[in-house]
Amino acid sequence: MGGPLPGRSINPMITRLNLACGEDCIQKRRMKKILLSIFPLAFFALWSSHAFGQAPGRAGDSRKFKLSPVAKISSSEKPTMDGRRLTTDLLIDGKLPKDGWRSTWTAWYKINPAFVFDLGEEKRIGIVRIYFQPWDRGDELAELKVEVSRDGENFVDFNEYEGFVADRGKGAWAEIDLRAVKARYFRLSPKFQGWGHLWGEVEFWEIAN
Amino acid sequence: MALAFCLASGCSVSEQAIQAGRTGFPMRFVLDKGRDLKETVSGNTFVATLPGVHPVFGEALTIRVRGLQAESIREKDPQKAALAFDQRLALRRAMDSARRVELRNLERGKGGFWIWADLYLDGRLIQ
Numbered sequence: 001m002g003g004p005l006p007g008r009s010i011n012p013m014i015t016r017l018n019l020a021c022g023e024d025c026i027q028k029r030r031m032k033k034i035l036l037s038i039f040p041l042a043f044f045a046l047w048s049s050h051a052f053g054q055a056p057g058r059a060g061d062s063r064k065f066k067l068s069p070v071a072k073i074s075s076s077e078k079p080t081m082d083g084r085r086l087t088t089d090l091l092i093d094g095k096l097p098k099d100g101w102r103s104t105w106t107a108w109y110k111i112n113p114a115f116v117f118d119l120g121e122e123k124r125i126g127i128v129r130i131y132f133q134p135w136d137r138g139d140e141l142a143e144l145k146v147e148v149s150r151d152g153e154n155f156v157d158f159n160e161y162e163g164f165v166a167d168r169g170k171g172a173w174a175e176i177d178l179r180a181v182k183a184r185y186f187r188l189s190p191k192f193q194g195w196g197h198l199w200g201e202v203e204f205w206e207i208a209n
Numbered sequence: 210m211a212l213a214f215c216l217a218s219g220c221s222v223s224e225q226a227i228q229a230g231r232t233g234f235p236m237r238f239v240l241d242k243g244r245d246l247k248e249t250v251s252g253n254t255f256v257a258t259l260p261g262v263h264p265v266f267g268e269a270l271t272i273r274v275r276g277l278q279a280e281s282i283r284e285k286d287p288q289k290a291a292l293a294f295d296q297r298l299a300l301r302r303a304m305d306s307a308r309r310v311e312l313r314n315l316e317r318g319k320g321g322f323w324i325w326a327d328l329y330l331d332g333r334l335i336q
Contacts, residue, residue, distance in 0.1 A: 161233035
């Protein structure tokens with residue numbers, strides 16, 4: 001009954017150290033202790049949010065992606081409206097234009113170009129992203145046809161996509177889920193309704209796992 | 210720490226992270242015969258799973274083929290019932306023997322959870 005309460009025993013070593021150290025020193029030690037105990041927790045929280053946070057929108061889909069560089073881009077139609085300065089190469093430079101007129105948007109006014117992207121080698125592409133800016137209407141990018149090829153000459157129809165709606169005068173990403181297409185050349189043929197096309201960037205995301 | 214985290218995860222990006230934009234909807238669905246085609250209900254109706262669509266909406270979806278007329282399997286008239294079974298068998302065989310089964314121009318049906326679609330077998334419209 002008269003023994004020390006559990007958890008209340010005094011460690012003589014700590015007492016000695018505390019006596020040798022001032023109040024600031026003790027506070028610093030406490031902070032260090034707290035930080036050291038928080039660090040593994042924070043790391044675990046980050047890791048778990050990554051590991052379990054990629055529970056995809058679709059059940060059973062656990063794809064991981066990495067950005068695939070584009071070796072070459074060509075367009076069936078030259079860009080209009082300052083097209084000499086704002087060329088198709090800007091679509092693969094990794095820089096996003098600012099919202100509004102005119103920044104570095106590559107423009108095709110009242111025409112529908114078709115782009116061929118050469119990835120340099122065959123890759124398994126899961127998602128294609130296009131940074132575009134609707135100008136006259138939110139659904140300006142009406143349709144997008146995707147064709148794929150291994151040799152750059154014989155293209156196979158892959159699919160057509162619609163439903164790209166965004167705020168007018170603001171850049172937005174349009175995403176196309178290709179599931180897993182193995183090809184080297186991708187031909188994208190967009191169709192506009194309204195002003196035309198204002199594109200800023202095109203990205204190809206390779207399946208990493 | 211960020212670097213360690215990036216290295217541990219292979220510096221790759223999860224699907225959620227890159228799907229923050231506006232996802233385009235496919236206008237055509239190529240069905241995997243083994244995985245996506247479920248059962249044939251009648252000469253113009255079958256059940257299939259639409260690839261790339263959330264399972265709540267796309268799994269085991271009843272699809273009615275636009276342009277195909279067919280008798281109901283539940284027909285009481287024996288002649289019509291026999292015809293209905295023949296039509297069902299014909300649709301099943303046509304889909305089984307095709308190399309590419311594709312649905313286009315999907316449209317919501319009325320009065321139930323089913324859809325109208327154009328059926329393309331090996332690139333040819335079936336109607």
